[in-house]
Amino acid sequence: MINIILAVLSTLGALAILFASIGILRMPDFYLRLSVTVKASSLGVGLLLICAAIMFPGDASVTTKAIAIIFFLIITAPIAAHMIGRTAYFIGTPLWKGTVVDELDGMYNKETHELQSDPRQAVDKSTSPLDDQIADTEDETK
């Protein structure tokens, strides 16, 4: 019985990690890749660690370590994703050409790196509609 639970949990974890890696390879631009990989890989590694906690029964150190790693991953993965996504927007990584709306367009003050809620307060020279970050061709974000 416990073998079946372990097999199901580890299969789900490995498949979630496989889908994350297919997503980082196939998604059309950086922001979609980021949103796919962080969640799926956290889920997959969490399931594998739960497997390890079940596999060593009656051993408190393994359970504590597994819970610590899961807690740490869930706390830190969104922070790292937010930081790297913000940096990517600042250095001008293009969005996919099929992007419908870019709500951050003109909202960032590029001098002080602050986010404004009113685009007129942000001193941004490049707010003309032709000069946004949405890519013109598919090849720019490949």
Next chain:
Amino acid sequence: MTLANYFDFVILPILTLSVVLVFVRLFKGPAIVDRVIALDLIITIGIGIITVYSIRQNQKILLDVAIILALIAFLGTIAFSYYIEKQKDD
């Protein structure tokens, strides 16, 4: 099929294939931020591989390495994003 064989012949090959797929993105990623998240994902998959390996070898001490790797992945991504953002100012 025993559970040990299942871990050896199904789970570990799937994880290895995942690392290879992510490595393709690390190799060809158009921007530097693509490479940063590919490295982050490789380390996260490495935590999973270490976990499965510690189950198979019955060595629970290997989970300590997984804790350190999780710390290093977070610090590396934060440091990369901080300094890439600073680079544009000068």
